[in-house]
Amino acid sequence: MNHLTLTALLAMTATAASAAPTAYPLTVDNCGHALSFPQRPDNVVSIGQAATEILYALGQADRMAGTSLWFNAVLPRFEEQNARVARISDNAPSFEAVLARRPGFVPTMFEWMIGAEGAVGTRAHFAEFGVPAYVMPTDCEGKDNLVGADGTRLAPFDIQTLWDSIDQMALIMDAQEAGDALVADLKAREAAVAGRAAAMKLEDxxxxxxxxxxxxxxxxxxxxxxxxxxxxxxxxxxxxxxxxxxxxxxxxxxxxxxxxxxxxxxxxxxxxxxxxxxxxxxxxxxxxxxxxxxxxxxxxxxxxxxxxxxxxxxxxxxxxxxxxxxxxxxxxx
Incomplete structure (x- = not known):
């Protein structure tokens, strides 16, 4: 069952005719690093549940070769997709375990997994093997991940970085229509919650x-x-x-x-x-x-x-x- 709001379904209908397929080779600016994709990636290995479930929401399980770093059980609506993808590790995988899957794309939800002091490996390590390692903008924009155990925010979290993360991953995977519909759905739900919050009038x-x-x-x-x-x-x-x-x-x-x-x-x-x-x-x-x-x-x-x-x-x-x-x-x- 597709769990999309009416707003998202209308957005999908509106963009279906206009969303152009991704033109490869593709270069994406990711947290100040240029990532190149000669073609639509295969054997995607995700590091972090947020990145994994975005890929599932974009319908990309068939192009995935592994997942890792889980905090909760997968959402029920993704159980079928998840069953088809190997779980490399419940926590952070080793660099060797990721490379063994011959990945064409490694997205992560946390910069400290593949950043300058990468717990899995650095961007440079992945680049040596021709693997584009991607950090969701949610964890690198307005944030210094070299200060503090889990990084330090330089500016308050901006929900736009989540929409940008979804848009970029959809572009990389040539799944723009699904990405547009997903973002429209999430935005509509966020707006609905804002209305509920205003009605509560919580004071101090x-x-x-x-x-x-x-x-x-x-x-x-x-x-x-x-x-x-x-x-x-x-x-x-x-x-x-x-x-x-x-x-x-x-x-x-x-x-x-x-x-x-x-x-x-x-x-x-x-x-x-x-x-x-x-x-x-x-x-x-x-x-x-x-x-x-x-x-x-x-x-x-x-x-x-x-x-x-x-x-x-x-x-x-x-x-x-x-x-x-x-x-x-x-x-x-």
Whole structure:
């Protein structure tokens, strides 16, 4: 079943006659790097769930040779496509594992995977083998990924970088019509959520977003003041109590407790790198720790659980925005 809104279907109809096929050879400017594609890529290997699910939404599973770096189970509507593509690694794959698939295109959601200090390999390493390695603009525009564990925002996250990421990947894969329809659908849904948020009229409501922790006794990784979750909160009229420019800074619970946010948002994930990846462990900690258990949001049960992937810049970002809006409507009654 195709999960597109009427707006997206109309957009697809309007562009079907006008969208020209991609002209190869193609050169794309990606985060200041020129990437060349002599032809439509085959054997695409994606690093990161956001990039993977965009490719699935563009109908590109048959041209994919591998996926990696997953936070949640694949969206139900992509299960059939996902079953046809090998999963190289649940987390970051090795450079050798990616190259073994003879990729014609390696897109990633995180620059630190293939950037100057690439966890998988650098752009130069991939270029030596003639492989264009692509970073979604969501993670390189307005951001310095060499400062802070997960990078530091130089400007607030801009949703336009997500539309640009989809448009570029659609162009590279010669799937512009599907890309246009996908962006139209997501934009329509975002606008609808904005209307719901305006109706809630949240006044001086605040929030904090807990992604995970290396250990439950250590400071948690919280959403910074200019990243994707902060954008989500702002769209709903919520103030993020964490204001640092780092993407996912470690912030002490004493600091969070002093700010006493109206709502706590915690990530649910299938990944298990850390104990706190399990949202049930997060809940047990919040309710038993002498500091966190005294927070108003914990005492009054104002805790919202969102898929971790909905906190990243991908198609699930709008799913997360809708889910957060629904939760806030319930809490504000």
């Amino acid at each position: 409501a605040s929030a904090a977003v807990w992604f995970s922790s290396a250990d439950l006794q250590l400071d948690p990784f919280m959403a910074g003041g200019m990243g994707v979750p902060a954008w989500m909160l702002e769209r709903l009229g919520l103030r993020n109590v964490v204001t640092t420019d780092e993407e996912w800074p470690s912030v002490g619970w004493e600091t969070i407790a002093r700010a006493d946010p109206s709502v706590l948002v915690i990530a649910r994930m299938d990944r298990r790198r850390f104990p706190a990846d399990d949202h049930e462990e997060k809940l047990r900690f919040l309710r038993s720790d002498p500091v966190t258990s005294r927070m108003t949001a914990v005492r009054e049960g104002r805790i919202v659980i969102l898929d971790a992937e909905a906190m990243h810049a991908g198609i699930r970002l709008i799913d997360g925005l809708e889910a957060l809006a629904e939760a806030m409507e319930g809490l504000s009654r």
